[in-house]
Amino acid sequence: MTTYLALADSLEVDVRKAVPGSRVPSEHELVDLHGISRLTARAALQELERRHLVRRVRGAGTFVARRIEYRIAADTPPSWSETVRRAGGVPRNELLATEVVAADGEVADALGLAPGAPVVRVDRRGWVDGEQAGISSSHFPADRFTDLPAQLVAGDGCADGTTCDTSNGIETSSRHADSASLYTTLVEHYRVSPRRAWSTAELDVLAPEAASLLGLSGRPLAWWLLSCNHDGEGRPIEFARSWLRTDVFKVVFRLEAAS
Amino acid sequence: MTTYLALADSLEVDVRKAVPGSRVPSEHELVDLHGISRLTARAALQELERRHLVRRVRGAGTFVARRIEYRIAADTPPSWSETVRRAGGVPRNELLATEVVAADGEVADALGLAPGAPVVRVDRRGWVDGEQAGISSSHFPADRFTDLPAQLVAGDGCADGTTCDTSNGIETSSRHADSASLYTTLVEHYRVSPRRAWSTAELDVLAPEAASLLGLSGRPLAWWLLSCNHDGEGRPIEFARSWLRTDVFKVVFRLEAAS
DNA sequence: GAGTGGTCTAGACCACTAC
DNA sequence: TAGTGGTCTAGACCACTCC
Known part of the structure; x- marks a missing residue:
């Protein structure tokens, strides 16, 4: 399993339990937490966005989607x-x-x-x-x-x-x-x-x-x-x-x- | 306009004129042609994939989609x-x-x-x-x-x-x-x-x-x-x-x- | 074996939001 | 002003396809 997909799957579990609108760890936070490059952290969050599980807003952050x-x-x-x-x-x-x-x-x-x-x-x-x-x-x-x-x-x-x-x-x-x-x-x-x-x-x-x-x-x-x-x-x-x-x-x- | 979106839009014009199944320039070719980094070239091709205009096959290349x-x-x-x-x-x-x-x-x-x-x-x-x-x-x-x-x-x-x-x-x-x-x-x-x-x-x-x-x-x-x-x-x-x-x-x- | 896309690193600058 | 995501560079290794 690739790093970013494993991270995405792990985040998905948390996101599905979280309240819509709540914050998801930022790219930089994931970098510090998991010792990965920012691009990898970014790929994981983009993967969740592709699955329509989160919304990403420039300057603000990544949030659990209300779908x-x-x-x-x-x-x-x-x-x-x-x-x-x-x-x-x-x-x-x-x-x-x-x-x-x-x-x-x-x-x-x-x-x-x-x-x-x-x-x-x-x-x-x-x-x-x-x-x-x-x-x-x-x-x-x-x-x-x-x-x-x-x-x-x-x-x-x-x-x-x-x-x-x-x-x-x-x-x-x-x-x-x-x-x-x-x-x-x-x-x-x-x-x-x-x-x-x-x-x-x-x-x-x-x-x-x-x-x-x-x-x-x-x-x-x-x-x-x-x-x-x-x-x-x-x-x-x-x-x-x-x-x-x-x-x-x-x-x-x-x-x-x-x- | 960002580099990769401009490139994607430009490629889209060609892709729409091309025969389904034909080859689209590879990432490396785009790098050499436009003097951009591979990640930017890649982003452009992924953008076309997201628009369902091309299919990308690892090891083979990027091809005009038949949709x-x-x-x-x-x-x-x-x-x-x-x-x-x-x-x-x-x-x-x-x-x-x-x-x-x-x-x-x-x-x-x-x-x-x-x-x-x-x-x-x-x-x-x-x-x-x-x-x-x-x-x-x-x-x-x-x-x-x-x-x-x-x-x-x-x-x-x-x-x-x-x-x-x-x-x-x-x-x-x-x-x-x-x-x-x-x-x-x-x-x-x-x-x-x-x-x-x-x-x-x-x-x-x-x-x-x-x-x-x-x-x-x-x-x-x-x-x-x-x-x-x-x-x-x-x-x-x-x-x-x-x-x-x-x-x-x-x-x-x-x-x-x-x- | 040559070429392709998939992944990853370690930096950088920017536009934007929130405070 | 601090923090966010958006974009970009210049490398690297890998798995895979095609010949």
Whole structure:
């Protein structure tokens, strides 16, 4: 057995017993403890990161990961908050931007619209236990959901009652701005109960812009999800593209045949 | 931009244009070409491996990966060969072992049997384009599929017509032993047309024994699939647990709601 | 036997975080 | 300011593959 793998396996035992968020020995500590070179200590910690057992933050340290099972199935509600809550995490929503745009081919196809038809795009960022966890871009037919942006802003967490300026990015206004759950807004304001029409999931290399929105550097892998929801009567109402961090979510996909 | 990421991005352009299986510059070649240390060259190639763009083989070199889209959906047939063929690969089956065992809780539950009921277990290894790509362990109710092992052996690729001894492992007899497609055997001999009842997919750390069966070292991540199939009349006939190599398969899961 | 990737050492500078 | 992880150098030995 190689040194770094033996060390990784030994650390894994401790990490699995430790509380999520607690510290793991630093590279230098492992050097002093085991009389190995820093590169070897580093390889062991990177191995644990590869196994999604720890998170490493430059300048801060290595910490036991909190990993959540994100379950996608026909009978799970297509709601970020609800999915996270069911997995035992504390969800939070942040509205990044809303805009009326022309539907591209994929969006139009999913929503049963003509290409170029107006759609409301809602960009959000999701958090789990205070950590950036995912971003999504949802599209709705503009005719039916004209005032959706207003509804979401009205329901968000700005204490002073004014609308937050979230249109120009992440850094400025959104530090702790909870927005209303999109799902809740659809249910309570629009009186529809969104259900999954279809979803796909795969693992891909994240685009650099998306990576920085998720607090990641380099060119990391992430879950790439497409999902389409319909209202109770079978009419498509939402098409979403999402990225989820692999170190936060263990995505479990369950397909159940129509019987 | 860091040196190794810039090099990786530059190599990625070439790799994407190259034929799968062709050679990528070795670490030493990159050292000489770019005047960098070997560790930096190595980091660049490892980055490409992480992106699933290349495969690295100790002693041999780094090669452009052939990656195949393994699509799981309600309407795709639950057949290894067919799934691989649809993705453009050349499939091959190898029978590792067959045995009648007592159903464990999960197997019994999936097949609608009592725990401990006899089931036929069929262990196979799948190949794509001559490369080890996955292993699976399928379970069938013993009463209905008693002679399944004999059927599979009778249909395998041994030229001399005798039965291959595949029960004791991989190294001995199985170098090029094609076994009959399990799916084909079920259709042609048992006159059932297996359909997906349900499947789940997730990414996990591979057990060491499974890793060596797949030709992998260390503790790599792999796709972990569970799937249950029924015959045309809704009776469950097969429950399978499978591992798929992530460098061979891009698993795409598609859930389609019963409408 | 020549070349490959896998591991390891003993240093170094840097960007970043937390205090 | 002290400590963290990210990157990089210039060596080394090894196990392995291919010829």
